[in-house]
Amino acid sequence: MATETDTREIHIPANLLDELDRYIGDLKIDLNSERRKGYLIQILHKAQSLFGFLPEPLQIIISQKLNISHAEISGVISFYNYFTATPKGRYRISVCMGTACFVKGGEKLLEEFEKFLEIKAGEVTPDGKYSIDALRCIGACGLAPVVMINDKIYGNVTVKQVGDIIEDCLLMEAEA
Amino acid sequence: MKKITDMKSYLEVKNELSEIKKQNTNSKILIGYGTCGIAAGAGEIYEALEESIISGEILNCELVKVGCVGYCHAEPTIELQYPDGTSVLLGNLHPHTVPEVVAGYLSNFKKKGKHVLEKNVTCDVTKV
Amino acid sequence: MIEQVRIVLRNSGLINPEDIDDYISVRGYEALVKCLTESSPEDIIQTVKASGLRGRGGGGFPTGIKWEVTAASESDEKFVICNADEGDPGAFMDRAVLEGDPHSVMEAMTIAGYCIGSSKGIIYIRAEYPLAIERLNTAIAQSYEYGFLGENIFGTDFSFDIELKFGAGAFVCGEETSLIKSVEGKRGEPVVKPPYPAESGLWGKPTLVNNVETYANISPIILNGAQWFRSFGDEKSPGTKVFALAGKVNKVGLVEVPMGTTLRQVIFEVGGGIKNGKEFKAVQTGGPSGGCITSENLDTPITYDNLKAIDSMMGSGGMIVLDEDDCMVNVAKFYLEFSLDESCGKCTPCRIGNTRLWEMLDDITKGRADDNTMEKLEVLCNTIKKSALCGLGQASPNPVLSTMKYFRDEYLEHINDKKCRAGVCKALIDYAINPDKCIGCTLCARNCPVMCIHGEPKKTHVIDQDKCIKCGSCLSSCKFGAVYYS
Numbered sequence: 001m002a003t004e005t006d007t008r009e010i011h012i013p014a015n016l017l018d019e020l021d022r023y024i025g026d027l028k029i030d031l032n033s034e035r036r037k038g039y040l041i042q043i044l045h046k047a048q049s050l051f052g053f054l055p056e057p058l059q060i061i062i063s064q065k066l067n068i069s070h071a072e073i074s075g076v077i078s079f080y081n082y083f084t085a086t087p088k089g090r091y092r093i094s095v096c097m098g099t100a101c102f103v104k105g106g107e108k109l110l111e112e113f114e115k116f117l118e119i120k121a122g123e124v125t126p127d128g129k130y131s132i133d134a135l136r137c138i139g140a141c142g143l144a145p146v147v148m149i150n151d152k153i154y155g156n157v158t159v160k161q162v163g164d165i166i167e168d169c170l171l172m173e174a175e176a
Numbered sequence: 177m178k179k180i181t182d183m184k185s186y187l188e189v190k191n192e193l194s195e196i197k198k199q200n201t202n203s204k205i206l207i208g209y210g211t212c213g214i215a216a217g218a219g220e221i222y223e224a225l226e227e228s229i230i231s232g233e234i235l236n237c238e239l240v241k242v243g244c245v246g247y248c249h250a251e252p253t254i255e256l257q258y259p260d261g262t263s264v265l266l267g268n269l270h271p272h273t274v275p276e277v278v279a280g281y282l283s284n285f286k287k288k289g290k291h292v293l294e295k296n297v298t299c300d301v302t303k304v
Numbered sequence: 305m306i307e308q309v310r311i312v313l314r315n316s317g318l319i320n321p322e323d324i325d326d327y328i329s330v331r332g333y334e335a336l337v338k339c340l341t342e343s344s345p346e347d348i349i350q351t352v353k354a355s356g357l358r359g360r361g362g363g364g365f366p367t368g369i370k371w372e373v374t375a376a377s378e379s380d381e382k383f384v385i386c387n388a389d390e391g392d393p394g395a396f397m398d399r400a401v402l403e404g405d406p407h408s409v410m411e412a413m414t415i416a417g418y419c420i421g422s423s424k425g426i427i428y429i430r431a432e433y434p435l436a437i438e439r440l441n442t443a444i445a446q447s448y449e450y451g452f453l454g455e456n457i458f459g460t461d462f463s464f465d466i467e468l469k470f471g472a473g474a475f476v477c478g479e480e481t482s483l484i485k486s487v488e489g490k491r492g493e494p495v496v497k498p499p500y501p502a503e504s505g506l507w508g509k510p511t512l513v514n515n516v517e518t519y520a521n522i523s524p525i526i527l528n529g530a531q532w533f534r535s536f537g538d539e540k541s542p543g544t545k546v547f548a549l550a551g552k553v554n555k556v557g558l559v560e561v562p563m564g565t566t567l568r569q570v571i572f573e574v575g576g577g578i579k580n581g582k583e584f585k586a587v588q589t590g591g592p593s594g595g596c597i598t599s600e601n602l603d604t605p606i607t608y609d610n611l612k613a614i615d616s617m618m619g620s621g622g623m624i625v626l627d628e629d630d631c632m633v634n635v636a637k638f639y640l641e642f643s644l645d646e647s648c649g650k651c652t653p654c655r656i657g658n659t660r661l662w663e664m665l666d667d668i669t670k671g672r673a674d675d676n677t678m679e680k681l682e683v684l685c686n687t688i689k690k691s692a693l694c695g696l697g698q699a700s701p702n703p704v705l706s707t708m709k710y711f712r713d714e715y716l717e718h719i720n721d722k723k724c725r726a727g728v729c730k731a732l733i734d735y736a737i738n739p740d741k742c743i744g745c746t747l748c749a750r751n752c753p754v755m756c757i758h759g760e761p762k763k764t765h766v767i768d769q770d771k772c773i774k775c776g777s778c779l780s781s782c783k784f785g786a787v788y789y790s
């Protein structure tokens with residue numbers, strides 16, 4: 001079950017917005033130059049790392065700051081797989097579906113995670129805790145099949161370990 | 177840091193660095209710290225070795241984090257460089273046993289054993 | 305026994321990538337000093353040309369000629385780009401170089417800048433490589449401190465800066481025109497060539513685009529000379545190539561061997577053969593744009609031209625080894641799905657054509673295909689190849705064509721006999737229990753998610769075929785080898 005979030009109601013924390021502001025300020029962008037657009041993607045990366053996703057109000061803020069139309073920005077966001085306009089889970093489970101992982105059973109892992117959490121790839125659990133995504137190669141093919149939880153990589157994963165990995169997330173949550 | 181302005185100043189810096197290297201009689205433990213290595217537990221290996229160096233279980237050794245040598249199937253890997261310039265690449269290591277394994281290879285200058293992947297991984301390209 | 309020759313990976317794993325001094329002590333930046341203080345751009349370009357170095361990003365275009373053309377383009381501003389997008393899933397050579405020896409790439413980019421008359425370098429790196437990004441940032445900062453980057457390097461009037469730009473998970477952005485669009489902050493849709501980036505690239509200015517591994521070869525060539533480089537490899541493909549061996553091979557990892565080494569040597573000598581004693585089936589090179597190579601061609605020396613001649617390609621160096629448990633139709637479908645997912649959607653042959661191709665392959669794997677499917681597949685593949693706008697679309701049917709050529713019988717088996725010999729295509733297999741082997745331990749019945757295995761304890765169990773969802777749990781749970789598929 002995917003949770004549909006109305007992004008217009010999203011509250012954007014002021015302190016994070018300040019940080020984004022500082023980041024953009026440090027780039028010393030000439031707003032009259034066509035080349036200001038060259039900064040867009042790195043700013044979207046920064047924004048997504050701060051907020052977790054790129055809700056519409058945030059897109060509009062960035063659009064105003066860079067003097068780039070909102071339509072263009074949302075076109076860019078929809079083009080690149082890395083960017084997301086809807087929130088992900090606190091624990092982002094990315095199952096690698098690159099070739100090396102695919103031939104070593106990545107698909108079975110994905111199915112197992114889907115079964116375990118009762119959501120499909122691309123969805124978030126109703127409590128907002130987990131999301132599952134299929135990913136294309138993170139360059140750790142030597143350890144295929146590979147699963148990534150947020151930034152932590154698990155190599156040589158077997159279907160049986162899926163439960164343990166979810167447990168790991170619970171532990172992380174308890175620590176935090 | 178000194179700015180390099182021409183071949184002369186470059187060679188000065190480089191020779192100075194090799195001099196420091198030559199005078200260093202420590203062995204070096206190079207830990208494969210690429211994405212693969214880290215995912216396979218290079219961090220734990222590093223910690224284990226660091227502890228044994230602090231506790232004195234391993235002597236006259238420096239730890240260095242390096243990139244990957246390509247032995248993904250045997251990660252985590254480390255390369256031991258002896259003061260005489262020879263070296264041995266070890267793989268399939270485990271944090272619990274790595275201090276003992278390393279201490280063994282250091283004291284005996286062993287070049288054989290189940291962990292050995294390759295000897296003297298060097299490259300002549302930049303030697304000349 | 306074939307020996308590895310480490311030119312590209314010369315420092316990877318041997319020096320501390322976060323300490324520029326380590327790089328300098330292995331003659332790092334000596335080539336740059338030599339170039340800037342002792343050679344003219346023309347001389348250096350001649351050396352690169354004479355070395356015969358060809359682009360390692362997939363196309364194999366002669367690097368020296370590219371430099372020469374870009375140098376000849378008149379402009380007030382030019383750019384040097386390093387393509388570190390490494391999109392081929394299952395390839396990780398560039399990541400290893402950037403994580404293990406970032407300075408080698410930066411040094412070469414600076415030399416390239418000097419040669420073509422550019423003062424601005426950009427490394428376009430995929431966001432999936434955070435560690436490489438971190439190490440590059442460190443390396444760039446250290447390089448400025450020594451004065452290898454910045455204004456008036458070594459007191460000459462040559463200045464050079466390097467900046468990172470990030471990908472955002474789009475495979476097509478590895479294609480150079482689309483990469484340039486992405487650096488400009490736009491949707492990474494390819495544009496028609498010509499004009500080539502060498503004439504009109506980033507912001508409409510002449511731009512040199514080279515791959516990570518290509519750059520990593522430059523300093524050794526400058527230090528040791530073109531003839532030295534030519535002493536490795538093959539007349540038309542000199543030097544070495546790094547391959548990322550992955551899949552069903554024992555020693556998964558990176559190998560750097562001289563061009564002209566055979567696939568057999570790479571897979572069976574360096575790679576230690578096939579995992580678990582299984583039978584080698586094929587090796588896929590060139591990723592989603594490439595093809596598969598079967599045992600009959602294992603002794604082909606690896607060069608750009610040889611691989612093309614057997615319907616595959618060098619690509620960036622990913623080598624996926626497949627064994628008897630892999631279904632070639634399914635592998636082709638996997639690659640097509642990848643291309644389909646990554647298609648930018650700009651042109652119809654790629655967007656719609658590949659969707660139709662995928663549907664046909666899906667039909668084959670599900671036992672719904674009819675007699676003339678093979679023919680239709682072939683026609684459509686060739687149409688897409690001819691009419692798609694960029695390299696992604698043009699090459700997307702390659703895995704299908706090459707598996708159809710070398711594994712025709714497997715396709716026909718799927719279509720006519722509704723059989724998948726590797727046991728991969730679920731719709732075509734039935735699980736069954738061999739009454740002679742089953743001892744009635746009940747384990748499979750307890751593991752079956754839909755509870756469709758019946759039988760009393762200590763008696764033969766039976767699968768209810770109508771309810772079976774073909775999950776394979778019974779097969780992997782039976783300890784007596786009683787479950788089999790057909």
Ligand SMILES: Cc1cc2nc3c(=O)[nH]c(=O)nc-3n(C[C@H](O)[C@H](O)[C@H](O)COP(=O)(O)O)c2cc1C
Binds near residue numbers: 358516518620
């Ligand atoms: C769909 C597609 C994807 C590509 N992906 C990459 C890539 O990930 N890395 C790369 O270096 N070149 C890639 N290329 C090739 C580039 O367009 C370009 O030819 C290359 O970067 C030139 O560098 P080289 O001459 O050093 O090989 C790709 C080409 C196509 C058509």
Ligand code: SF4
Binds near residue numbers: 692
């Ligand atoms: S061939 Fe595919 S990826 Fe290339 S431009 Fe056309 S739709 Fe886009």
Ligand code: SF4
Binds near residue numbers: 741742745747748787
């Ligand atoms: S697990 Fe094997 S032996 Fe046990 S009941 Fe099932 S088929 Fe029979």
Ligand code: SF4
Binds near residue numbers: 776
């Ligand atoms: S394949 Fe799965 S569903 Fe079918 S009988 Fe075996 S365990 Fe049950």
Ligand code: FES
Binds near residue numbers: 098099394
């Ligand atoms: S294919 Fe999964 S990490 Fe490369």
